[in-house]
Amino acid sequence: MTSSKGLPFQKTIKQLRAKATHNLAMHHPHAWHVIKQEEASLDHFVHETEEMAAASALTGALLIGGVSADSVVQAQIIPPENTPITENITIEKPSMPIHATLSQTLRRTVPATPQKMDIQTAAIVSQKIKSITKITVSSELDGMTLNTDYGYMGAEQHLPRFPGDTVADHESYKASGITPKTGAFGYFADTQDSLTKEMIEQEKYYMAVQSFLSPQWDGSGMHYKDWIQYRKVLVINPINGKGVVAVVGDAGPATWTEKQ
Structure with missing residues (x-):
């Protein structure tokens, strides 16, 4: 058994x-x-x-x-x-997503309210962004600066990319509408046929800056305008750490909007 x-x-x-x-x-x-x-x-x-x-x-x-x-x-x-x-x-401990690391880092560094950061703070922010994203950024380039590097943003309308452009011709966010006139730098292309993929992306990811309030505007407005046209900028929301590389495509908004 x-x-x-x-x-x-x-x-x-x-x-x-x-x-x-x-x-x-x-x-x-x-x-x-x-x-x-x-x-x-x-x-x-x-x-x-x-x-x-x-x-x-x-x-x-x-x-x-x-x-x-x-x-x-x-x-x-x-x-x-x-x-x-x-x-x-x-x-091993899982690594944090980049946007979470950015948010955690920037919220400890940026001022509590929108303002032009002092040179030391701006340098620290630039260094931290480069360390995390490997993107080199600076609040000053070629002796040029914006009027502020930390502020509130608002949504903008589409810009006409060529004469006769309508909001129906744009890929997304049609509900935002389109401005009746061109942006500060005119049309992106002379005709629809000459509109390139790069121009489409520039309009899609454009932002308006208060160039008229920049310290370098007085006495050299046209030089500053030429320099800043379609200049690439990195925009990061410190609350969630998400960002986008955009281009300067227009001037504004007005100061009464309390946005920068």
Whole structure:
């Protein structure tokens, strides 16, 4: 007659193993995701019955020991006695998205209210943006500046890109309408046939700046206008860290709007 004394113990081990796997996946999805990505499932380091206790201890440390999934967790699975091999398992903290890092960083740096930042603050902001996005930016270029580098923005209408252009010809945001006249720099193209993809993108991602309030405007308005036309600018919302590379396509808004 065959003995079955070992079956209850084996069943208990399997149940504990399944429960440990379930708890790790449910309570620490980030850690479980990393393990699955590296194809290092519990089966990878649990081969023998004795090692099962060590795996359960690791799970218990994650769930009970106060170790959060946001920190780096290192665990050693110690094999049975007389076995010289120790396997290390490292679960690394997931990196933050770029926009989240930008938001967290800029909100600690920019002023509380819209204003022209002082030279030191502007330099710090520029350095932090470059460090995070790898984009080189500056609040001053060729001796030219805007009247402000931190302020409130409002939505604008489409600009006519060529004579006879209508809002129906634009790809999106048709509800915004189109201005009855050209922007400060005239049409983007002389005719619809000469409209290039670059011009379409320039109008699509244009912004208006109060060039008439710039320190360099007085006495050299035309020079400043030529310099700033379609100049690329990086616009970032410090609240959510999201940004866009745009071009200066118009002058405005008026000061009474209380927007910059």
